[in-house]
Amino acid sequence: MKKIINAPEDVVPEQLRGMELARPDLLRYMPEANVLVRADAPVEGKVALVSGGGSGHEPAHGGFVGPGMLDAACAGAVFTSPTPDQMLEATKAVDGGAGVFYVVKNYTGDVLNFEMAGELAQAEGIETDYVVVDDDVAVEDSTYTSGRRGIAGTIFVHKIAxxxxxxxxxxxxxxxxxQRVNANVRSMGMALTSCIPPERGEPIFEIADDEMEIGMGIHGEPGTERKKIEPANSVVDELAAKVLGDDVDFTQGEVAVMVNGLGGTPVMELYIAYAHLADVLKREGVNVYRSFVGEYMTSLEMAGFSITLLRLDDEMKGYLDAPCRVAAGRPF
Amino acid sequence: MKKIINAPEDVVPEQLRGMELARPDLLRYMPEANVLVRADAPVEGKVALVSGGGSGHEPAHGGFVGPGMLDAACAGAVFTSPTPDQMLEATKAVDGGAGVFYVVKNYTGDVLNFEMAGELAQAEGIETDYVVVDDDVAVEDSTYTSGRRGIAGTIFVHKIAxxxxxxxxxxxxxxxxxQRVNANVRSMGMALTSCIPPERGEPIFEIADDEMEIGMGIHGEPGTERKKIEPANSVVDELAAKVLGDDVDFTQGEVAVMVNGLGGTPVMELYIAYAHLADVLKREGVNVYRSFVGEYMTSLEMAGFSITLLRLDDEMKGYLDAPCRVAAGRPF
Amino acid sequence: MAAAMEEHRRYLTQLDAAIGDADHGTNMHRGFQAALERLNGADPDTPADVLKAVSMALISKVGGAAGPLYGTAFLRAAGVLGGKGELSAADLAAALEAALEGIKQRGRAEEGQKTIVDALAPAVRAAREAADGGGSPEEVLRSAAEAARKGAEATVEMEAKKGRASYLGKRSIGHQDPGATSTYLLLDAAVRGLEG
Amino acid sequence: MAAAMEEHRRYLTQLDAAIGDADHGTNMHRGFQAALERLNGADPDTPADVLKAVSMALISKVGGAAGPLYGTAFLRAAGVLGGKGELSAADLAAALEAALEGIKQRGRAEEGQKTIVDALAPAVRAAREAADGGGSPEEVLRSAAEAARKGAEATVEMEAKKGRASYLGKRSIGHQDPGATSTYLLLDAAVRGLEG
Ligand SMILES: Nc1ncnc2c1ncn2[C@@H]1O[C@H](COP(=O)(O)OP(=O)(O)O)[C@@H](O)[C@H]1O
Ligand SMILES: Nc1ncnc2c1ncn2[C@@H]1O[C@H](COP(=O)(O)OP(=O)(O)O)[C@@H](O)[C@H]1O
Ligand SMILES: [Mg+2]
Ligand SMILES: [Mg+2]
Ligand SMILES: [Mg+2]
Ligand SMILES: [Mg+2]
Known part of the structure; x- marks a missing residue:
């Protein structure tokens, strides 16, 4: 297994400790709970934002903890939702008296655990509420099923909320x-390779050297279609068509665009994809307000990327542009 | 070949165009020369910084173009130094009358081409000078040979100069x-996998599933030793010992630390490595001023990382902390 | 049960790899290890106390979908048993019924959606029948386990509507559900526990 | 020469993969394609003009170490030939000498460091000897190419002191130098050009 790790069972606490050591100005690590909180938590009188999920999506979510974004991130085992206990600890650590808000990705495990955490917190007198993000248009939407997954669009919720x-x-x-961000954000991804969860020690799925998977989830969940690798432009065409063809009309107003790398894909390829995406959006009459190219929500070392569009209104624009200070990706 | 590209011969111009489209506020792309310059170039009266090198090291160097860092970046073919023509175009585009300074990594090709560019620019009346960065302690130092390679420490030169x-x-x-930064910066890297240059279409070297390469170059140059994969902590011990054992005394004053991912290694693993590096530095009496964990100078999709230490003085600290605005890694 | 989860860890994870995220075995193993530790430390008095301790361990250690679902199930089962010492056949059937109700409520799932419910619901029916027909506690559990096994096998043909496998739509058909399978394995382990 | 670079592109890249960065073949191929295009467009008068055009193409299109080195070599060779039309054996030897000087100066390299110089220096000596001995221009080139081949082969045993391969230290021993090899191939192509 080609990984820079010590024991597979230690990857989560070690990396959280590493983040605290690297950014003591921003982050405090609560080792009992595998939680990262803002160094200055709790912030009196402010609604506190807590997110979290399985590990393996770094820099999400710990990399987005800091002034202007999250107050805490709870880290589960790799690809496994954290538990209500952890979330409760995080909630208590960041509550500044104005309530705690959970940003939850729409996976059964995440939803159920955050729900239980909210019940526990409320029993302790802390007001909580939550949003469930479900931006992945690869999955068919339906109220009868679990609905859509939450993927990279979640980062826009972190930023704006x-x-x-x-x-x-x-x-x-x-x-x-x-909720307004979630209602206006749509994403879709693809993968060229599987990732290898450390405790498993082997790829989640096999994929031939000339194949790709369209509509891939960020936990190695199989996508909607497996086919021969196509040129970047065709792949972008396909993802963009799905995102643009969904129920948000992105030709109205302006949009934020994200091209998100899944972990194993070089920056070069993300910009190659973005170049064509910009052409497609222009052709389709979509006005780009700002764009974000990089790794925001990964899937360990998986090669692949997702594209996300968010239709903005004026209030969202202001919050998107507002300053923030987080560990993710900042070069200096 | 598992890549999100169109034709291998188009990867460089396409990604440069993608960067300009993604960050029109920061970057202007000169397609004839495969050069990215600051959108507001030339800046009157300011010394202009130009860097460059083979492509495949993204976000270096285009991702570091912007106010407070580089004025231009010249992109060669993948892993191949750019040509004097390109450098001359960049030089002319950014010259604000105070001269142009080249940050060159110590590879024969880069040095020779930048030297020729400097001669051409001087013939056109533009004053130029340059620094050659050679921070890689994996290579034995000697004035008789080509000397050491320039790797991730180059980014500290970009920032501070x-x-x-x-x-x-x-x-x-x-x-x-x-030169002062270069004299005080030392790096060393390792790799778990090879990368695949697009035009080549296959890995530069074969490496078994349980092997790693120590002292790896960022162009797929073989390292100093091939051996069985060890736990992250042992690898960090080995790299840190080499860096600390070199001729800069890092126990004096404070240091900036970089853990740089080579492209295919997840953020999680970089922080796992950093956690132990912080422990080692503490034990060895090295005081960390600031640390930088992420992808700064990559090698396409190579899995691996390097560590860099820079001994700071007060002036360097001020310049390290000074604001800058560049495309690399910024989340928001 | 902890031993069963240890034994079948890779098998459950393998099932989860096909239609989920390849962690169900690891999750269950982690949870029941924690339960074992909690029980070894606590020395609980009644069956309900045991179930409660297991529930707490699962909720606080498993995460994912399985943690809150099984955690709720054990908690509800403990609820109906109260302070009882020795459990009757009817007690067992009632406990299983409460567990099923808890899971359905928490997971908002019904039969036929390729989940735990598809093993537990037939198990509850079989348990109730056995208990009503005068079966022994052992017989109640044995028929529940047998029905759960069949129920788990029947998930192969189902299209998932809940949980991670639902993202696959029709591609989820042809694979056995990991959660339904772990339900069968837990009941089977309970039977062995009584026997051994 | 462009054809030779096309033919041996993968071979040179393969050599470079062993001790460098696997691009020497691609680099040389790109450069000589550009030279060919430039010559087809320009219709140069003298051999010196041809060499100058090739030099410019190499400098502006190759990059890496090989671009400025070979570019300088062709430029210097053009320099000594001046406006001459037909080249004598002595002209050829002088041109090769100038090329060698250019490369040594630009690259600060000497013989025995596993570089282009290790093919070109023996080639120059052989050319000089052939010219001094009254050989024809063709014989001059042929003996130069033959010496370059031997020189390139001799790099196998050398430890690289210049260029990318020098980072390998002793691990560079046992591999033939790509640049020395491309020098031999270029001279060999020149011979074939004269013959064909
Ligand atoms: N809403 C639900 N109701 C009942 N069972 C569910 C529900 N969602 C998922 N499950 C069960 O959970 C199992 C997956 O558990 P696990 O792999 O531990 O969690 P995760 O899906 O979070 O990785 C599924 O096989 C399914 O049986
Ligand atoms: N200083 C030097 N003097 C002469 N030849 C050199 C020197 N440095 C490198 N070379 C030659 O250049 C060759 C490598 O060329 P190439 O692969 O095109 O460039 P790069 O090393 O930049 O990738 C080496 O095999 C060697 O023969
Ligand atoms: Mg899971
Ligand atoms: Mg090269
Ligand atoms: Mg699972
Ligand atoms: Mg080379």
Whole structure:
């Protein structure tokens, strides 16, 4: 197994400790709970944002903890939702008296555990609420099923709801704008390789050297279609068509665009994909307000990428542009 | 070949165009020359910094173009130094009358081409000078040979010399501090996998599933030793011992630390490595001023990482902390 | 049960790899190891106390979908048993019924959606029948386990509508559900526990 | 020469993969394609003009170490030939000498460091000897190419002191130097050009 790790069972606490050591100005690590909180938590009078999920999606979510984004991130085992206990610890550590808001990706495990955590917190007198992010258009939407997955679009919820909380919105206000972001964000991804969860020690799935998987999940869940590798432009065409063909009309107003690397794909390829995506958006009459190319929500060393579009309104633009200070990706 | 590309011969121009489209606020792409320059170039009266090298090291160097760092980056073919023509175009585009300074990594090709470019620019009346960065302690140092390679430590030169130029230093002053950074920066890397240059279409070297290469170059150059994979902590011990054992005394004053991913290694593993590196440095009496964990100078999709230490003085600290605005890695 | 989860860890993870994220075995193993430790430390009085301790261990150590679902199941089962010492056939059937209700509520799932419910619901029916027909506690568990096994096998033909496998839509057909399978394995382990 | 670089592209790249960065074949191929295009467009008068055009193409299209080195070599060779039309054996020897000087200066390399110089220096000596001995231009080139081949082969045993291979230290021993090899192939192509 080609990994820079010690024991597979230690990857989560070791990396969280590494993040705290690397960014003591930003982060405090609670080792009992595998939680990273803002170094200055709790912030009195501010709604606190807590997110989390299985590990293996770094820099999500610990890399987005800091002023202007999250107050805490709970880290589960690799690809496994964290537990209500961890979430409760995080909730208590960041509660500044104005309530705690959970940003939850739509996976059964994440939803159930955050729900239980909310019940536990409320029993301790802390007000909580949550949004469930489900931006992945690869999965068919339906109220009868679990619905869509939450993927890279979640990062826009962190940013915009985080800035709204920093700006003084109350719990209901933060929830409203978080839901508004979720209602206007759509994503879809593809993968060229599987990733290798450390405890498993082998790829989640086999994929031939000339094949790719379209509509891949960020946990190695199989996608909607397996086919021969195509040129970058065709892949972008296909993903963009699905995202643009969904129920948000991206030709209205302006959009934020994200090209998100899944971990094993070089920066070069992300920009190659972005170059064509920009052409497609222009041709389709979509106006780009800002774009984000890099690794935001990964899947260990999986090669592949996702594209995300968010239709912005003026309030979202302001919060998207608001300053923040987080560990993810900042060069200097 | 598992890549998100169109034709292998188009990867360089396409990605440069993608960077310009993604960050029009920062970057302007000169397609004839495969050069990215600051959107507001030339900056009147400021020494202009130009770097460059083979492509495949993204975000280096285009991702470091912007106020406070580089004025231009010249992109060669993958792993091949750019040509004097390109460098001359970049030089002319960014010259603001105070001279142009080249940050060159110590590879024969890069050095020779930048030297020729400097001669051509001087013939056109533009003052130029350069620094050759050679921070890789994996290679034995000697004036009789080509000497050491330039690797991730180069990014600290970009940052500090870039801030110095922004601060108004003249060409001699910029050169002096660039040399000072180079004299105080040491790096060493390792790799778990080879990368695949697009035009080649296959790995540069074969490496067994349980092997790693120590002292690896960033162009797939073989390292100093091939051996069985060891736990992250042992690998960090070995790299750190080499860096600390070199001729810079890092126990004096404070140091900047970089853990640089080579492209295919997940963020998680970089922080696992950093956690132990922080312990080692503490034990060895090295005081960390700031640390940088992420992808700064990659080698396509190679899995592996390097560590870099820079001994800082007060002036360097000021320039390291000075604001800059570049495309590399910024989440928001 | 911890031994069963240890034994079948790779098998469950393998099932989860096909239609999920390849962690169900690891999750269950981690949870029941924690339960074992908790029980060894605590020395609980009644069956309900045992179930409660297991529930807490599962909720706080498993995560994923299985943690809260099984955690809720054990908690509800403990609830109906109260302070009882020796359990009757009817007690067992009632406990299983409460567990099923808990899982359905928490997971908002119904039969036929390729989940735990598809093993547990037939198990509850079989247990109830055995208990009503005057079967011994052992017989109740044995028929529940047998029905769970059949139920788990029947998930092969189902299209998942809940949980991670639902993202696959029709591609989930043809694979046995890991959660339904672990339910059968837990009941089977309970039978062996009584026998041995 | 362009054809030779096309033919041996993968071979040179393969040599470079062993002790360098696997691009020497691609680099040389790109450069000589560009030279060919430049010559087809320009219709140069003298051999010196041809060499100058090739030099410019190499400098502006190759990059890496080989671009400035070979570019300088062709430029210097053009320099000594001046406006001459037909080249004598002595002209050829002088041109090769100038090329060698250019490369040594630009690359600060000497013989025995596992570089282009290790093919070109013996080639120059052989050419000089052939010219001094009254050989024809063709014989001069042929003996130069033959010496270059031997020189390139002799690099196998050398430890690289210049260029990318020098980072390997002793591990560079046992591999033939790509640049020395391309020098031999270029001279060999020149011979064939005269013959054919
Ligand atoms: N809503 C639900 N109701 C009942 N069982 C469910 C539900 N969602 C998922 N499951 C069960 O959980 C199992 C997966 O558990 P596990 O792999 O531990 O969690 P995760 O899917 O979070 O990785 C599935 O096989 C399924 O039986
Ligand atoms: N200083 C030097 N003097 C002469 N030849 C050199 C020197 N450095 C490198 N070379 C030659 O250049 C060759 C490598 O060329 P190439 O692969 O095109 O460039 P790069 O090393 O930049 O990738 C080496 O095999 C060697 O023969
Ligand atoms: Mg899971
Ligand atoms: Mg090269
Ligand atoms: Mg699972
Ligand atoms: Mg080379």
């Amino acid at each position: 985080g800035a709204a909380a920093e700006d003084g919105k109350d719990l209901a206000g933060v929830k409203e704008i978080a | 870039g801030a110095a130029a922004e601060d108004g230093k003249d060409l001699a002053g910029v050169k002096e501090i660039a």
